[in-house]
Amino acid sequence: MPKLKLNNVVKRFGENTVCSGVNLVVDQGQMVCLIGASGAGKSTLLRCINLLEPIEDGEIFIDGEDISIPGRNPQDVRARIGMVFQNFNLFPHMTALENAMLAPRRVRKLSKSQLQPEIENLFERFELADRMHNYPDQLSGGQQQRVAIVRALAMKPEVMLFDEITSALDPQLVGEVLDVLLQLKNQGMTMVLATHEMQFARQAADKVCFLKNGKIIEEGPPDQIFEAPKQVETQNFLARALK
Amino acid sequence: MVKLISIAAASFAFMATTSLAGGHCAADKTLTEGKFTIATGNPAYYPWVMDDAPESGQGFEAAVAYAVANEMGFVAADVVWVRSSFDEAIQPGVKNFDVNMQQYSITAERDQVVDFSVPYYTAPMAVLVGAGATDTAATLEALKGLKWGAVGSTTAVQKIANTVKPTNDPLLYGDNADVNAAISANQIDAAMFDLPTALFLSAVMIEGSKVIGQFPSAESDNADQFGMLMEEGNSLKACVDEALTAITENGVLASIEAKWLQNTTGVPLIK
Amino acid sequence: MNNTKAAGQTRREKYEQHQRRRSMLIAAASTILVLAALVIFVPMAPGWEKVQKSFFNAAVLTKTFPKLLDAFVVNVMIFAWSAPAIAILGLFIALARNAKSPALFPLRIFGATFTDVFRGVPVILTVYLIGFGIPGLGLPRPWNSPFIWGSLALVLTYSAYVAEIFRSGIDSVHPSQRSAALSLGLTELQVLRDVVLPQAVRNVVPSQMNMLIALQKDVSLLSFIGPVEIFRQAGVFKSLFANFTPYVGAAIIFLIVTIPATRYADYLMARQMRERR
Numbered sequence: 001m002p003k004l005k006l007n008n009v010v011k012r013f014g015e016n017t018v019c020s021g022v023n024l025v026v027d028q029g030q031m032v033c034l035i036g037a038s039g040a041g042k043s044t045l046l047r048c049i050n051l052l053e054p055i056e057d058g059e060i061f062i063d064g065e066d067i068s069i070p071g072r073n074p075q076d077v078r079a080r081i082g083m084v085f086q087n088f089n090l091f092p093h094m095t096a097l098e099n100a101m102l103a104p105r106r107v108r109k110l111s112k113s114q115l116q117p118e119i120e121n122l123f124e125r126f127e128l129a130d131r132m133h134n135y136p137d138q139l140s141g142g143q144q145q146r147v148a149i150v151r152a153l154a155m156k157p158e159v160m161l162f163d164e165i166t167s168a169l170d171p172q173l174v175g176e177v178l179d180v181l182l183q184l185k186n187q188g189m190t191m192v193l194a195t196h197e198m199q200f201a202r203q204a205a206d207k208v209c210f211l212k213n214g215k216i217i218e219e220g221p222p223d224q225i226f227e228a229p230k231q232v233e234t235q236n237f238l239a240r241a242l243k
Numbered sequence: 244m245v246k247l248i249s250i251a252a253a254s255f256a257f258m259a260t261t262s263l264a265g266g267h268c269a270a271d272k273t274l275t276e277g278k279f280t281i282a283t284g285n286p287a288y289y290p291w292v293m294d295d296a297p298e299s300g301q302g303f304e305a306a307v308a309y310a311v312a313n314e315m316g317f318v319a320a321d322v323v324w325v326r327s328s329f330d331e332a333i334q335p336g337v338k339n340f341d342v343n344m345q346q347y348s349i350t351a352e353r354d355q356v357v358d359f360s361v362p363y364y365t366a367p368m369a370v371l372v373g374a375g376a377t378d379t380a381a382t383l384e385a386l387k388g389l390k391w392g393a394v395g396s397t398t399a400v401q402k403i404a405n406t407v408k409p410t411n412d413p414l415l416y417g418d419n420a421d422v423n424a425a426i427s428a429n430q431i432d433a434a435m436f437d438l439p440t441a442l443f444l445s446a447v448m449i450e451g452s453k454v455i456g457q458f459p460s461a462e463s464d465n466a467d468q469f470g471m472l473m474e475e476g477n478s479l480k481a482c483v484d485e486a487l488t489a490i491t492e493n494g495v496l497a498s499i500e501a502k503w504l505q506n507t508t509g510v511p512l513i514k
Numbered sequence: 515m516n517n518t519k520a521a522g523q524t525r526r527e528k529y530e531q532h533q534r535r536r537s538m539l540i541a542a543a544s545t546i547l548v549l550a551a552l553v554i555f556v557p558m559a560p561g562w563e564k565v566q567k568s569f570f571n572a573a574v575l576t577k578t579f580p581k582l583l584d585a586f587v588v589n590v591m592i593f594a595w596s597a598p599a600i601a602i603l604g605l606f607i608a609l610a611r612n613a614k615s616p617a618l619f620p621l622r623i624f625g626a627t628f629t630d631v632f633r634g635v636p637v638i639l640t641v642y643l644i645g646f647g648i649p650g651l652g653l654p655r656p657w658n659s660p661f662i663w664g665s666l667a668l669v670l671t672y673s674a675y676v677a678e679i680f681r682s683g684i685d686s687v688h689p690s691q692r693s694a695a696l697s698l699g700l701t702e703l704q705v706l707r708d709v710v711l712p713q714a715v716r717n718v719v720p721s722q723m724n725m726l727i728a729l730q731k732d733v734s735l736l737s738f739i740g741p742v743e744i745f746r747q748a749g750v751f752k753s754l755f756a757n758f759t760p761y762v763g764a765a766i767i768f769l770i771v772t773i774p775a776t777r778y779a780d781y782l783m784a785r786q787m788r789e790r791r
Contacts, residue, residue, distance in 0.1 A: 050697050079699030089694035093712045102708055103698035148694075155698055333756040335564035356568070356756040390655075395746050396753035414660065414740030415750065421646075425740060428649035430658055 001064050003028040003190045004049070004159055009058035011041075011048050011214075018044045020214040021058070026159075026207075031181075031191045033201040033222075036211035037237065042194035045211070046161045049192070050074075050081040062159070079107050082152030083161045086168050088144040090136040090151070097123070097132040100151040107155065122150050126180055142173030149180055160184065162193040198242055202226050210234045268482035269315050273341050279317045281308050282340035285326035288419065289443050290503050291346060297324045303439070303503035304344050307363050310495050311471075314486035329396055333357055338474050342483060346437060348398045348467040359470030360483045363496065366437035366467045367457045368402055369510060371444055373426040374451025376433060381456030381511045383407065390414075392422050392431035398467055399435040406458070407435075423448050437467055439504050456513040567757075574759040578751045582763050585747035592665055592733045592743070597726060599669045604676030609706075611681060625677070632674035638735050641667040645739035664736040668729065676725055683718035684710060720786055723779035727772055744768075 004026040011019040018041045026032050034042045047053045049060060051067065051074035060068040067077045091099050100119050104110055123129050126146055136144055145165055152160060162181070166174045178200050185191060185204060195201055201208055202222045209219040210233070218231045226242075229235045274280045283304065286295040293301035300309045300319070312322045325340055332343045333356060342360070349359045370386065372379055379385045386407050393399040395415035403413055414431055416422045419440070425431045426449050436444065438457050445452045471487075473480055490496045523531070556562060610618075610625035632640065644667040649658030656662075687710050695705040737746035744764045751760035 047693075052693055052697060074696075075699055075701055078697055081697070083694075083697040085690065085694060087690060089690045091691065091695075091709055091713075093716065103695075103700055106701075106704050106708070107699045152698070329753060330758075333568070333752075334758065335561055335568040350754070352754055353756040392740065395742075395750045400750055401754065412742065415737075415742050415746050416740060417738055417749075421738065424646045424650070425660075428646055428658060429652075429655065430649055430660055430740060 002026060002061075003030075003063065004192070005059075005061040005064075006045075006049070007059040007061070009045070009048060009060065010056045011044055011053060012056050018214050019048065019055075022211075022214070022216055024209065024216065024219075026190060026192060028190055029188045030206040031185050031193065031204055032207045032209060033205040034192065034194045034209050034211055035196070035198070035201060035225075035237075035241075040211040041214040042211055043163050044214075046083065046163050046192065046194055049159075049161060050078050050083055052078075052083075075107075079103075079155055080157055081159045081161060082155060082157035083163065084145070084148050084152050084165050086164045088136070088141070088148045088168075090144055090148055092136050095133050095135055096128065096139070096147045096150075099136070099147060100154040103151075104154050119150075119154055122153055126150055126183070140173060141169045142176045145169065145173075145177050146180055149177075149184075153184075159190045159192070162191065162195070164194050164196060166195070166197055196241070198226070198238075210237060212237070267316060268485060269317070269479060272477075272479040272482065274339070275323070278321050278323050279312045279315065280323045280325060280339070280341045281312075282325045282327040282332070282343040282345075284345040285328070287326075287345070288440065289447075290439050298322075303364070303499060304346070306499045306503060307490075307496065308344055310490050310499060311363075311483060311486045314489050315482055332472050341477075341479055342471040342473050344471050346440070346469050347472045349470040350398065356475060358473045358475050358477055358480050360473070360480060361487050362468035362470050363487055363491075364469045364500065364504075366439065366469060367459070368399065368435050368467065369438040369441040369454050369457040370433055370435055370513065371426070371441045371449070371452055371454050372433045373429060373431070373449065375429055377451070377453045377455065379433075379455055381513045383513065386433065386513070389432040390430075392416060392425050392434045394418060394422055397436075402458075403435055419444065419448075426452060437469075438510065442510075454510050457510045459512050569758045569762055571757055571759040574751075574755055574757045575763050578748075578755075578760045579763050581751075582744055582747055582760065582767060585742060585744040586764075586767050588741055588743040589730070589733045592661070592668075592736060592741070593730055596665050596668050596672070596733070597729060599665075600672045600676055600725075600729070601722075603669060603673035605680055607673055607677035608680035608684065611677065612684060628670075629674040629677055632671045633678070635671075637668070637671045637732055638738065640671050641735045641739060643667075644670070645736070660736065660740040664739050664741065668732060668735070672725060672729055672732075676722060679718050679721045679725065680714065682721075683714035686717050687713045717786075720779055720783040723775070723782060727775050727779065730772055730775070731768065 002025045004024070006022055006024040009019055009022045010017070022041075022045060024032070024045075034045065036042055044053060048055050054070065055068055058068070059066050062077070062080070090096075091102070094102065097116075097119065100122065101112065101115055104115055104119070105112065108115075120129070120132065123132050126149070128143065128146055128150065131139060131143055131147070136147070139147065148165075166177050169177065174197070178197065181191070181193070181200075182204060193201075193205075205222050207219060208222050208225040209216045210225065210229075210231070211217065212233050218225065218229060218234045224230075225234065226238065229238060269279065270276075281297070283292060283297050287297055287302070287304075288295075289302065291302050291304040293299065293305070297305040297308070300306055309319060309322060312319070327340060327343055329345070329347075332338070332340075332347075333353075346366070347353075347359070349362060353359070370381075372389070376389060379389060383406070387409050389409065390411050391403050391407065391409050391413035393403055393413060393415055395417065400413070400415065403409065414425065416425060419436075422431075422434050423444060426434060435441075438454070441454045445454050471483060473483070487496070557566075559565075607625050607628055610621040611629070613619075613621050613625075641664055645660050645664040648663050649660070691709055691713065692705055695709040696702075700708070734743060734745040737743050737749075742750075744767060748760040748764040752758055
């Protein structure tokens with residue numbers, strides 16, 4: 001059974017159809033990279049998966065369970081899916097540690113003393129132990145993004161979504177964040193990434209999907225997509241993107 | 244010859260009347276030559292002025308005003324009424340009146356800043372209570388326990404503090420209307436006014452209220468003396484005083500008081 | 515080559531020092547001129563002596579100041595119990611106006627009506643209507659006290675303004691904060707309480723300080739319905755002495771309190787502006 005399955009997902013904003021019938025299968029432990037131009041619908045698709053946006057039509061399954069039934073309480077699903085954003089979105093009034101501890105305390109209902117060792121461990125694993133008590137405005141972009149990843153991991157998600165998480169970073173800081181992604185992949189996390197980092201996708205992804213106008217035009221293993229794209233649109237996109 | 248004499252007589256008579264008109268004393272001393280400008284409150288209350296229309300001469304202060312004017316040689320048509328507040332009366336600068344007449348109590352402190360005429364009325368202070376306290380005894384003892392209110396700018400404030408010495412701090416208000424509202428809302432039990440005002444308020448303005456007593460006016464600081472207020476150093480004061488003394492001595496003032504303020508008897512004295 | 519700090523100044527330092535000296539001289543000279551004009555020319559006005567006696571009378575000031583300070587305690591008390599009530603009610607109204615769930619629609623309407631009414635009616639009218647009107651319905655003592663209902667009038671009015679400021683604060687928190695919080699599995703209520711409100715409140719503290727300062731002064735409006743606070747006490751003295759100096763005394767006491775508060779509010783605003791950049 002696939003970990004995550006999208007069936008004909010349609011998302012509209014008013015007159016604008018952003019996702020027009022997307023089909024996607026992600027197996028447990030797979031890393032799937034979504035590539036495509038801005039406005040192709042990558043971000044919106046991710047926001048539909050963790051129910052930040054309700055879908056107009058279609059179904060979304062996690063472990064075979066339909067999580068997209070209208071009116072279903074989204075909260076427990078969101079606790080199982082972690083998301084990291086392009087602009088980090090750390091809570092500025094809390095330290096890095098507090099950022100990470102907030103949701104587990106509220107949702108998993110653990111006390112601070114029960115939780116703290118576990119979270120501190122996470123920070124250590126990602127070499128952020130010395131930054132735990134800093135506020136976001138005291139951290140570099142790369143550090144903030146890594147804290148954002150730790151914050152999402154603190155909820156012990158089954159699937160992680162990454163929405164162009166390196167696009168807002170200075171080039172020399174991108175590497176440390178990509179390293180974290182590799183670390184996660186090696187630990188067996190199921191990951192869906194919207195990304196412009198073509199090199200990274202080529203090296204690390206199990207599957208690459210090219211989106212245009214809200215549809216997956218072509219998908220396949222990275223070798224196929226990057227070396228021998230079948231569709232004209234894919235070829236055109238890659239020609240510009242890889243220049 | 245006859246023509247000459249009659250012309251002379253006519254012009255003599257004319258001169259006599261013109262010299263009387265505008266007042267021999269008050270000449271060159273009033274705001275507007277030939278006119279006597281009096282300020283009163285806005286609105287002016289019964290029984291001091293009836294229907295807020297002082298020009299009618301109806302009401303105790305309106306009547307006294309016209310009597311004094313007449314004594315000073317002004318005809319009724321030469322009396323001009325304006326409205327003013329106490330603040331306007333005491334602020335430095337040019338005034339828009341010759342005298343201001345609004346039940347102003349003569350006090351030593353005020354006298355240092357403004358001038359008062361000789362008193363035209365001695366008003367005992369009276370206690371007005373609301374419907375819930377009408378059976379309070381007319382004794383200082385009983386009055387102490389009431390919740391008091393007063394108009395903040397009147398001498399009632401000091402009287403309450405010095406004579407009644409209530410156990411509860413009084414509440415103070417901007418004007419009579421607000422004191423009435425407070426009595427009607429049962430926020431205060433009692434308020435102190437000059438007797439005629441108290442009787443008026445009780446009869447007309449506050450349902451169920453009663454004037455339960457007046458302070459014996461024999462004690463000097465229990466009765467207010469009203470005087471006409473003037474700018475400090477106003478040379479008109481001498482003329483006004485002369486006129487007031489005249490109408491006091493010839494009984495005109497007493498008859499005005501009897502006409503407008505006669506129902507002030509029958510209110511028990513406070514022990 | 516680069517470090518000229520050792521001896522002498524760079525030509526730019528020399529120039530700036532010269533400019534600074536020049537501006538200080540000009541500032542000093544113009545200040546002295548203005549002060550001299552005030553001190554020399556104002557007293558030459560014909561009415562000055564009377565104005566001085568009437569408004570700036572030292573004898574009256576010394577006589578009345580102690581009791582004015584006592585009366586000011588009443589202002590402080592009223593402020594002290596009104597301000598927290600305003601903060602709480604204001605936040606509640608802001609949240610009511612922002613309620614999104616359809617079940618809470620009546621609350622939205624209530625919130626909107628509340629802010630329209632109490633921002634629309636002059637405070638003094640509200641004080642009169644509530645301060646006299648409600649006790650007039652026949653409440654027993656002490657429940658009809660003007661302190662209670664006058665303070666309530668202040669609380670209702672100021673809550674309306676404070677609520678709108680809170681609302682703008684909530685709106686100023688970027689929606690991405692909400693997205694991030696929701697995607698962690700927090701409920702709407704938890705998002706509001708732990709993520710949005712802490713930021714919203716911090717954002718509007720400088721504006722709310724201005725409201726506090728305005729409240730300090732509007733407490734005097736309760737003088738119209740009975741309480742003997744500083745404005746009323748000054749009025750009693752004015753009438754007693756036929757002199758306006760007590761009002762000047764009251765103004766001085768107000769300034770002693772509001773100037774530090776205004777400076778502090780300015781400081782908070784400036785700091786916030788700096789942080790935004």
